[in-house]
Amino acid sequence: MSDPRGTPAFATDLDEMRAHAWRQLARGVKDRRSPFHTPTVATIGLDGRPRLRTVVLRAADASAGRLRFHTDTRAEKVAELRRDARIALHAYDPAGKLQVRVEGTAVPHTDDGFAEEAWRASRPASRACYATEPAPGSALAAPDGFRLPESEEAILAGRGRFCAVEIVAEAMETLWLAHAGHRRALFSPGPGGSVEGTWLVP
Numbered sequence: 001m002s003d004p005r006g007t008p009a010f011a012t013d014l015d016e017m018r019a020h021a022w023r024q025l026a027r028g029v030k031d032r033r034s035p036f037h038t039p040t041v042a043t044i045g046l047d048g049r050p051r052l053r054t055v056v057l058r059a060a061d062a063s064a065g066r067l068r069f070h071t072d073t074r075a076e077k078v079a080e081l082r083r084d085a086r087i088a089l090h091a092y093d094p095a096g097k098l099q100v101r102v103e104g105t106a107v108p109h110t111d112d113g114f115a116e117e118a119w120r121a122s123r124p125a126s127r128a129c130y131a132t133e134p135a136p137g138s139a140l141a142a143p144d145g146f147r148l149p150e151s152e153e154a155i156l157a158g159r160g161r162f163c164a165v166e167i168v169a170e171a172m173e174t175l176w177l178a179h180a181g182h183r184r185a186l187f188s189p190g191p192g193g194s195v196e197g198t199w200l201v202p
Contacts, residue, residue: 131158
């Protein structure tokens with residue numbers, strides 16, 4: 001919604017800005033064409049260097065302040081998160097001119113009900129990724145030197161390598177670009193589990 005001058009409500013109201021950001025993240029879960037469908041996550045590498053990957057956003061829960069993506073337990077980022085759970089997520093929509101950055105803590109799920117529910121909700125084509133041999137990041141003699149599962153049984157065998165990573169958001173920063181003036185906001189934890197918003201200089 002926008003005001004009579006064409007300025008969207010979220011550009012002048014902190015609650016609306018936060019709600020707008022979460023709506024775009026939620027849309028990214030369902031809409032493969034949304035730029036928010038494939039955000040970038042940052043972890044701290046085992047060597048101490050920052051590491052970036054593109055992931056597929058699988059869930060966005062504004063009320064709980066949580067996001068989810070899936071990965072292979074053999075992927076290096078799982079080892080990184082188990083050593084240092086700090087994580088950041090970045091997404092940008094060039095058409096909507098909205099950038100969202102989230103900082104939080106990652107919770108890898110593999111053998112619990114959370115992971116099982118996420119696995120059962122996954123498409124068969126997605127499940128096949130976890131039964132690929134050899135492990136992600138392995139050196140190959142040729143670009144096609146890996147093996148995909150060829151049967152349902154082989155695909156199901158990949159369940160033990162499936163990891164649903166939950167991001168518990170601790171802070172969110174939004175940036176909306178506009179010719180009339182950019183709008184930047186920070187949302188961080190407040191007292192009693194509340195969220196406090198603050199406008200920032202773009």
